[in-house]
Amino acid sequence: QVSASLGVKQSDGRWEERFPVTSHFVLTILVGDSGVGKTSLLVQFDQGKFIPGSFSATVGIGFTNKVVTVDNVKVKLQIWDTAGQERFRSVTHAYYRDAQALLLLYDITNKSSFDNIRAWLTEIHEYAQQDVVIMLLGNKADMASERVIRRDEGEKLAREHSVPFMETSAKTGVNVELAFTAVAK
Numbered sequence: 001q002v003s004a005s006l007g008v009k010q011s012d013g014r015w016e017e018r019f020p021v022t023s024h025f026v027l028t029i030l031v032g033d034s035g036v037g038k039t040s041l042l043v044q045f046d047q048g049k050f051i052p053g054s055f056s057a058t059v060g061i062g063f064t065n066k067v068v069t070v071d072n073v074k075v076k077l078q079i080w081d082t083a084g085q086e087r088f089r090s091v092t093h094a095y096y097r098d099a100q101a102l103l104l105l106y107d108i109t110n111k112s113s114f115d116n117i118r119a120w121l122t123e124i125h126e127y128a129q130q131d132v133v134i135m136l137l138g139n140k141a142d143m144a145s146e147r148v149i150r151r152d153e154g155e156k157l158a159r160e161h162s163v164p165f166m167e168t169s170a171k172t173g174v175n176v177e178l179a180f181t182a183v184a185k
């Protein structure tokens with residue numbers, strides 16, 4: 001945590017503090033099966049856009065910095081986008097240890113990505129810090145006609161593991177900002 005302040009110099013030379021500025025730093029990582037939309041969610045959050053049909057699997061890991069304001073406090077999120085593919089797993093494990101927050105995604109149109117959440121949680125508990133903040137996200141909420149996982153199934157799974165849950169869409173942007181700012185709190 002870095003603290004600084006903006007102030008005004010008084011006529012007697014004293015420095016009067018006006019706007020305390022505190023900057024927190026939160027290292028967040030995105031995890032989940034390949035194709036659930038981790039990169040798309042990050043691009044939507046960072047740039048406010050969605051590039052349809054642009055599926056290129058993440059190789060290894062990449063990161064983005066973004067400052068959000070939570071309760072008048074600036075929080076710098078450093079977000080690591082991990083590769084969902086099994087063959088990169090050993091690379092991404094190394095990053096779990098330093099993560100303070102973890103966004104775990106499944107795709108509401110893909111049952112196996114949902115079924116794999118338990119395995120992801122086992123892995124997270126093995127490699128991540130005990131106090132890591134975890135949030136479960138059911139992504140692609142815009143694809144209503146192809147939905148195979150109901151919202152209440154996501155809620156139930158989240159409850160079983162005592163983690164917060166929301167449905168997001170990297171396409172429409174619904175709940176994207178909310179998900180990232182929630183973990184920054």
Ligand SMILES: Nc1nc2c(ncn2[C@@H]2O[C@H](COP(=O)(O)OP(=O)(O)OP(=O)(O)O)[C@@H](O)[C@H]2O)c(=O)[nH]1
Pocket residue numbers: 032033034035036037038039040041051052053054055056057058059082083084085139140141142143168169170171172
């Ligand atoms: N309709 C819709 N499509 C999405 C959404 N999120 C991602 N997609 C699409 O799903 C595909 C996979 O998205 P990615 O963001 O590359 O998935 P990923 O989880 O980063 O995949 P890996 O890098 O392999 O782990 C792309 O074609 C995206 O355009 C969403 O919220 N809605």
